[in-house]
Amino acid sequence: xxxxxxxxxxxxxxxxxxxxxxxxxxxxxxxxxxxxxxxxxxxxxxxxxxxxxxxxxxxxxxxxxxxxxxxxxxxxxxxxxxxxxxxxxxxxxxxxxxxxxxxxxxxxxxxxxxxxxxxxxxxxxxxxxxxxxxxxxxxxxxxxxxxxxxxxxxxxxxxxxxxxxxxxxxxxxxxxxxxxxxxxxxxxxxxxxxxxxxxxxxxxxxxxxxxxxxxxxx
Amino acid sequence: xxxxxxxxxxxxxxxxxxxxxxxxxxxxxxxxxxxxxxxxxxxxxxxxxxxxxxxxxxxxxxxxxxxxxxxxxxxxxxxxxxxxxxxxxxxxxxxxxxxxxxxxxxxxxxxxxxxxxxxxxxxxxxxxxxxxxxxxxxxxxxxxxxxxxxxxxxxxxxxxxxxxxxxxxxxxxxxxxxxxxxxxxxxxxxxxxxxxxxxxxxxxxxxxxxxxxxxxxxxxxxxxxxxxxxxxxxx
Numbered sequence: 001x002x003x004x005x006x007x008x009x010x011x012x013x014x015x016x017x018x019x020x021x022x023x024x025x026x027x028x029x030x031x032x033x034x035x036x037x038x039x040x041x042x043x044x045x046x047x048x049x050x051x052x053x054x055x056x057x058x059x060x061x062x063x064x065x066x067x068x069x070x071x072x073x074x075x076x077x078x079x080x081x082x083x084x085x086x087x088x089x090x091x092x093x094x095x096x097x098x099x100x101x102x103x104x105x106x107x108x109x110x111x112x113x114x115x116x117x118x119x120x121x122x123x124x125x126x127x128x129x130x131x132x133x134x135x136x137x138x139x140x141x142x143x144x145x146x147x148x149x150x151x152x153x154x155x156x157x158x159x160x161x162x163x164x165x166x167x168x169x170x171x172x173x174x175x176x177x178x179x180x181x182x183x184x185x186x187x188x189x190x191x192x193x194x195x196x197x198x199x200x201x202x203x204x205x206x207x208x209x210x211x212x213x214x215x216x217x218x
Numbered sequence: 219x220x221x222x223x224x225x226x227x228x229x230x231x232x233x234x235x236x237x238x239x240x241x242x243x244x245x246x247x248x249x250x251x252x253x254x255x256x257x258x259x260x261x262x263x264x265x266x267x268x269x270x271x272x273x274x275x276x277x278x279x280x281x282x283x284x285x286x287x288x289x290x291x292x293x294x295x296x297x298x299x300x301x302x303x304x305x306x307x308x309x310x311x312x313x314x315x316x317x318x319x320x321x322x323x324x325x326x327x328x329x330x331x332x333x334x335x336x337x338x339x340x341x342x343x344x345x346x347x348x349x350x351x352x353x354x355x356x357x358x359x360x361x362x363x364x365x366x367x368x369x370x371x372x373x374x375x376x377x378x379x380x381x382x383x384x385x386x387x388x389x390x391x392x393x394x395x396x397x398x399x400x401x402x403x404x405x406x407x408x409x410x411x412x413x414x415x416x417x418x419x420x421x422x423x424x425x426x427x428x429x430x431x432x433x434x435x436x437x438x439x440x441x442x443x444x445x446x447x448x449x450x451x452x453x
Contacts, residue, residue: 064449112406119399126395132387138396141382141450145375145400148438152403 001201005194012190019187026180035099038092040180043170044188045088046114050150052082052192053117056124057147060140069207072136075143077199079124081192082146086118101163108162113153120146230325233318237326241300242333251299252337259292259338260345267349281352282412286368286405288342289335293372294394296334297380300327305384320448324377328443331373339365352416360415360425367432368408371439372401378443382450407432 019040029036056078063071093111094104105111120142127139157166173181245251266284270277304310313323343361347354354361379396383389411428414421 064446113403116399116402123395123399127386127392130388131383131392134385135387137450138379138382138386138392141378141446142396142400144442144446145439148442149400149403 002197005197008190009194012187012194015183015187015190019184022183023180026177027174029177032100035096038096040184041188042089042092042096043181044185045085045092047185048188048192049082049085049089049114049118050154052078052085053121053143053146053150055196056082056121056143057150060143060147064137064140064144072140073200073203073207074196075140076128076203077196079121079128079139079143080199081195082121083118083125084195085188085192086114086121089114090118106163108164109156109160110153110162110164113149113156117146117149117153120149230319230322233322234326234329237313237323238329238333241327241330244303245330245334251296251303252334254299255292255296255334256338256341258295259288259342262288262291263342263345263349276350279409279413279416281346281350281354282409282416284350285342285346285354285412286409288346289339289369289408290372290398290401290405292338292342293331293335293369293376294397296338297331297373297376297397298390298393300331300334301380301384310381310384314451320451321444324381324443324447327381328373328377328440331377332369335369335373336366339369354412354416357415357420357425360422360429361412363429364408364411364415364425364432367429367436368404368411371404371432371436374436374439374443375400375404378447378450381447404432404435407435 023037023040026037026040028034056075059071059075059078062068063075097106098104124139124142124146127135127142131138154167156162157164158168170181263284266280266287267276270280270284301310304313314320343354343365346352376393376397380393383392383396386392407428411425411432414424414428
C-alpha cells in the first residue's frame with residue numbers, strides 16, 4: 001500500500017466524524033427543515049455513484065482496447081463501488097422522499113434511470129462472478145454501455161417534468177449550505193479514492209497469488 | 219494483427235448481406251425459431267391478458283405495455299436461440315476466422331434479428347389490437363416508426379451481448395441480466411410512444427419526441443456495438 005494511504009484514511013475518518021457538526025451548523029431549508037439535511041449525504045453519494053460508473057467505463061474501454069490487466073482490476077473495483085454508493089443513494093433517497101414527497105418511490109426519470117444504472121453495475125458483478133472464462137471482456141463491454149447511461153441520468157432531470165430537484169439547485173445554494181455540501185463531497189470523494197485503492201490492492205494480491213500458483217505447477 | 223481484407227468490392231455491405239442471407243436461408247428451411255418465438259410471444263400476451271384483466275376489461279394503458287413486454291421477451295428468446303444454433307455448429311468461430319470486417323458480421327446478424335422480430339411484431343400488433351380493443355392500427359406510419367426504432371435499439375444491444383455470451387457459462391440466464399437494464403430506456407420510450415398513439419386524440423408532438431429519443435438511443439447503441447464488437451469477440 002502506498003505511503004499516503006494510512007494518513008489519508010485517518011483524515012477521512014476525522015472528516016466524517018466532523019461532518020455531522022458541520023451539517024448541523026448549516027441553515028435549515030425553508031420547507032423541509034431538518035429532513036432536508038440528508039441531502040448532504042445523498043447528493044455526494046449520487047455524484048460518487050456516477051463518477052464510479054464513469055471510472056469503470058473508462059477502465060473497461062482501456063482494458064478492451066489495450067488489454068491491460070491493471071485496468072481490468074480497476075474496472076472491477078469501480079463496479080463494486082458503483083454498487084456500494086448506488087445503494088447509499090437508493091436508501092437515503094427514499095428515506096428523504098417519504099418525508100418530502102409522501103411516497104417511498106416514484107417512477108420519474110431520475111429515479112428510474114439511476115435504478116437501471118445501479119442494476120447494470122450489479123449485472124457487471126454477476127457476469128464477473130458467474131460468467132466463466134472470458135467474462136472479464138463481457139463485463140467490460142457491459143460497463144461501456146453503463147457509462148453511456150451516466151450523462152442521461154444526470155441531465156434527464158432538466159428535460160423532463162419530474163418530482164426530483166433539477167441540477168440548477170446546487171449552484172444556487174446559499175453559502176453555508178454550499179460549504180457543508182462541498183465538505184461532504186470532499187469526504188465522500190476521499191472515501192471513494194481510498195476504497196478504490198484498497199480494492200485494487202486486493203485484486204493485485206489475488207493476481208500475484210494466481211501467478212505464483214501457476215508458476216508452482218510448472 | 220493481420221490486415222482485414224474485405225470480401226471483394228463493397229466489402230462491408232457485401233459481408234453484412236452474405237451473413238444476413240445465410241441466417242435467413244437457414245431459418246427459412248426449418249422455421250424453427252420463427253414458429254417457437256411467435257408462439258411464445260402470443261402466450262406471453264395471453265398470460266398478461268389473463269393476469270391483468272378485471273371483469274372482462276383490460277387496464278387502460280395495458281395494450282402498449284403488454285405489446286412491448288411480449289416483444290422484449292420474445293426477442294430475448296430469439297436472440298438466445300439464434301446464437302445457440304451458431305454455437306452448436308461452431309459457425310461463429312468460422313465466421314470470425316473469415317477475412318471479413320467484424321463490424322460487418324455484426325450488422326449482418328443484427329439485420330437477421332431485426333427481421334425475425336419484425337415478423338413477430340407483424341403478428342403481435344393485430345393480436346394485441348384485437349384482444350384489448352386498442353386502436354393500434356389508426357396511425358400505421360407512426361406506429362411503424364416507433365416499432366422499427368424500438369426494435370433496432372433492442373436488437374442492437376441484444377445481438378452484441380448474445381454474441382459476447384456465446385462462449386460464457388450460464389449464458390441463458392446472463393443474457394436477460396445484461397440486456398434488460400441497458401434496454402430499459404428503449405422499452406420505456408417504446409411503451410410511452412405506443413400509449414400516446416392509443417389516446418383518443420393523439421398528440422403527435424409527444425409521439426415525435428419519443429421517436430426522436432428512440433432514434434438517438436439507436437445511434438448510441440449501434441455505434442457502441444460496432445466499436446466494441448471486434449475486441450469483445452477476439453480471444
